[in-house]
Ligand SMILES: [Zn+2]
């Protein structure tokens with residue numbers, strides 16, 4: 001563990017679909033690499049946060065921890081359609097938000113989503129589930145949580161993707177707990193990242209690239225293990 005101060009790096013602004021990614025090299029230097037062609041005069045950007053967080057969550061963290069409201073190209077053009085009506089699966093956006101009147105009890109902010117068919121859902125339900133999606137590795141696989149996540153969030157959205165990603169990755173460190181569903185999930189994750197973030201998510205975000213590499217290695221080991229019967233992949 002170590003700490004470093006990189007004054008030049010702080011000059012690079014955030015973009016939730018950045019044109020560089022960064023990492024620390026073996027000499028403790030902060031390295032920024034482009035992930036696409038950057039035209040002369042274009043701003044060089046990087047990502048401050050996990051770009052797989054939903055728009056609502058990214059804005060919340062930026063506001064609380066960076067004292068800013070992110071208006072990058074991705075945030076400014078993206079309508080939050082992560083959420084869906086749990087009854088009829090209609091995508092819900094800002095246009096479905098209402099304030100429930102009269103204002104009810106103190107632990108409810110009065111914000112609800114109303115879909116075109118009139119189904120009403122408290123926005124708090126989405127906030128709580130989104131929070132939970134970040135702890136899937138600790139909560140473990142609980143079928144009822146998975147079913148609820150599926151009901152409330154779009155299948156190509158980042159909230160749902162984050163949930164299944166954490167769920168699958170928590171098993172990477174303990175290969176004995178891997179089942180065929182986890183393997184299938186891991187195999188599909190790169191395509192799902194691309195769908196949620198736009199094309200070539202792996203090259204856009206270094207963390208995702210590293211994870212894709214990790215999955216590839218893991219799946220290779222699993223196939224080796226299968227080939228060699230019950231012997232462990234670490235055996236010669
Ligand atoms: Zn942004």
Ligand SMILES: [Zn+2]
Pocket residue numbers: 085086087088089090115116117118119
């Ligand atoms: Zn509905």
